[in-house]
Amino acid sequence: MNWETYANSLLAIILGLMQGCLEWVPVSSEAFLMIYLIAVIKLDPSTALATSLLLHFSTMLTVLLFFKKEFKEAVNVLFNALNRNKDNIIRGKSVFKLLWTSLLGSAISGGAIYILYINLLAIVEESFLEFAGLVVLTLIGIAMIFTSLIMRKSFKGFKSLEDLNCMDGLLGGLIQGLAVIPGISRSGITLTFFLYRRFKKEDALTCSFLIYAPAVALSTSYYLLSGNIANIVRNINGAFFFIAFISTFVISLLTIKSFVYIAEKLSFSRFLFFFGLLIFLLNLSLLVSII
Numbered sequence: 001m002n003w004e005t006y007a008n009s010l011l012a013i014i015l016g017l018m019q020g021c022l023e024w025v026p027v028s029s030e031a032f033l034m035i036y037l038i039a040v041i042k043l044d045p046s047t048a049l050a051t052s053l054l055l056h057f058s059t060m061l062t063v064l065l066f067f068k069k070e071f072k073e074a075v076n077v078l079f080n081a082l083n084r085n086k087d088n089i090i091r092g093k094s095v096f097k098l099l100w101t102s103l104l105g106s107a108i109s110g111g112a113i114y115i116l117y118i119n120l121l122a123i124v125e126e127s128f129l130e131f132a133g134l135v136v137l138t139l140i141g142i143a144m145i146f147t148s149l150i151m152r153k154s155f156k157g158f159k160s161l162e163d164l165n166c167m168d169g170l171l172g173g174l175i176q177g178l179a180v181i182p183g184i185s186r187s188g189i190t191l192t193f194f195l196y197r198r199f200k201k202e203d204a205l206t207c208s209f210l211i212y213a214p215a216v217a218l219s220t221s222y223y224l225l226s227g228n229i230a231n232i233v234r235n236i237n238g239a240f241f242f243i244a245f246i247s248t249f250v251i252s253l254l255t256i257k258s259f260v261y262i263a264e265k266l267s268f269s270r271f272l273f274f275f276g277l278l279i280f281l282l283n284l285s286l287l288v289s290i291i
Contacts, residue, residue: 011041012243019055019244020251024259025278028185030056031286047236053223054241058248060216063209066256070095070210090162095210098161098169102211105173107218113180138287140192141280145273159199161206168197172211186212188279201271205263209256 018036022029030052037048064071073092175193179186187208194204263271 008240009243012240013247015244016247017251019248021255023059023252024187024255051236055248056216057220058245059252060213062249062252062256063213067210074099094161094164097166098164098210099214101166101169102173103214105170106177106215109174109177110180113177138280138283141276145276161203176211176215201263
């Protein structure tokens with residue numbers, strides 16, 4: 001194995017490390033991946049976008065593995081419904097409800113915003129749209145910090161996943177669709193939404209993770225059916241992508257466990273403060289870098 005092979009392997013591992021770590025924190029992981037793939041790996045924008053999207057499929061597999069019990073219960077609910085069997089676990093029914101309503105919401109808002117975004121690109125610089133997304137996230141971080149400080153005793157999550165209704169899932173999906181806008185963090189806005197819907201911090205985090213899977217499955221399927229997979233097959237080394245895919249899976253599994261552990265250990269107000277501060281600092285630093 002020559003030096004060039006070692007170097008490419010290291011670059012692929014770094015790519016997986018970036019996606020595996022950044023997907024769960026409140027920054028736009030896709031923006032970082034695009035910069036890395038174009039500036040360092042020297043891919044053209046269309047190939048970089050295809051690679052970034054398919055690496056999201058790796059993190060989706062992490063979610064399926066980590067929450068395999070919840071997804072299994074949701075599948076059982078679907079089969080029982082088809083067989084007209086009403087013997088379902090309450091949590092499984094809630095997960096199934098969350099998955100299909102959030103998928104509907106994400107398809108509606110994500111599709112509409114994508115069409116609007118494509119039209120806006122004709123008259124507005126993409127950098128401006130990214131700047132606007134970062135400003136929104138920074139303001140969200142400030143609001144969360146402020147809320148955690150003045151409402152430490154009165155503002156507390158009390159709803160569990162079993163209490164979820166169709167409106168929670170639909171609105172969560174609609175919010176998730178906003179991540180189509182450059183600079184908007186999917187994890188940041190969805191977790192913020194479920195926290196403000198008064199879900200317990202652990203359940204808010206679980207909801208944010210669960211709705212990620214159907215959204216990625218939908219977007220990846222659309223991209224593959226549109227024929228854009230040829231960009232990867234034609235322009236990127238297969239071994240490079242395989243290493244990046246596997247390292248993404250391993251790193252994202254470790255980071256998702258760490259994030260859930262933090263949520264379990266911190267009080268609601270402290271978790272709200274921690275997440276708000278994370279949103280504020282990370283996105284403010286990105287704003288400063290592009291000004």
